[in-house]
Amino acid sequence: MSFVRTLARPMLASSFVLAGLDKLKNADDTARQLSPLLRKATASLPFRTDDKTLARVIGGTQVGAGVLFGLGKFSRLSATLLTVISALNTFVEWRSADISSKEGRDARRSQLLKNLSLSGGVLLASVDTAGKPGLAWRAEHFAADAKKGASHLAADARKTTGKKLHKADKAVRRAVEQATGA
Known part of the structure; x- marks a missing residue:
């Protein structure tokens, strides 16, 4: 004080x-x-x-x-x-x-x-x-931080999912090529 x-x-x-x-x-x-x-x-x-x-x-x-x-x-x-x-x-x-x-x-x-x-x-x-921040300020910043965190998680998920989908696509194409001989 x-x-x-x-x-x-x-x-x-x-x-x-x-x-x-x-x-x-x-x-x-x-x-x-x-x-x-x-x-x-x-x-x-x-x-x-x-x-x-x-x-x-x-x-x-x-x-x-x-x-x-x-x-x-x-x-x-x-x-x-x-x-x-x-x-x-x-x-x-x-x-x-x-x-x-x-x-x-x-x-x-x-x-x-x-x-x-x-x-x-x-x-x-x-x-x-x-x-010290009041409750309204804390709630506002908590919501902003949660939104930021959620968007980072979504971006990471898209990135990770995209990479895995790309690898899976390559593996499927190779398997199809080997099976068909093309």
């Missing part, structure tokens, strides 16, 4: 870890803020659970993904999870912000820009391959 990644990942992850811990500690408040979204999520789940449990799951996921991202383990997966959670947080905070005063509207805008910046950072990290 490069020095920049070693330094930047924990810096970016710290905000998510602390926010996740806050969500876990204040699960009632988190459930109240997320209740419109959590009701829809609960309705689509095959099992029933309450909003507080889902709020804890979101907080725990945020802490876990933040720690993994900060440590550089499963960084693309954890960054993708953090992107989704960040988008969720951005929407909820934007919706629940107090806009009755100019200060409230300014705070709402500042919070939105902060959340969008964090989302952009983890979105970039979710596609960062750290100098």
Whole structure:
């Protein structure tokens, strides 16, 4: 891992870890803020659970993904999870912000820009391959290598088969000449 990644990942992850811990500690408040979204999520789940449990799951996921991202383990997966959670947080905070005063509207805008910046950072990290090829690149090059290998095999088979056919043809002609005396 490069020095920049070693330094930047924990810096970016710290905000998510602390926010996740806050969500876990204040699960009632988190459930109240997320209740419109959590009701829809609960309705689509095959099992029933309450909003507080889902709020804890979101907080725990945020802490876990933040720690993994900060440590550089499963960084693309954890960054993708953090992107989704960040988008969720951005929407909820934007919706629940107090806009009755100019200060409230300014705070709402500042919070939105902060959340969008964090989302952009983890979105970039979710596609960062750290100098290693990603799955799409590997699959594309594997297919190209397999195609190249198959064409080489086919050419070798044609060459080998052609030589053997040529030898067999000569042998048959000689046998026919000897048999007919011509």
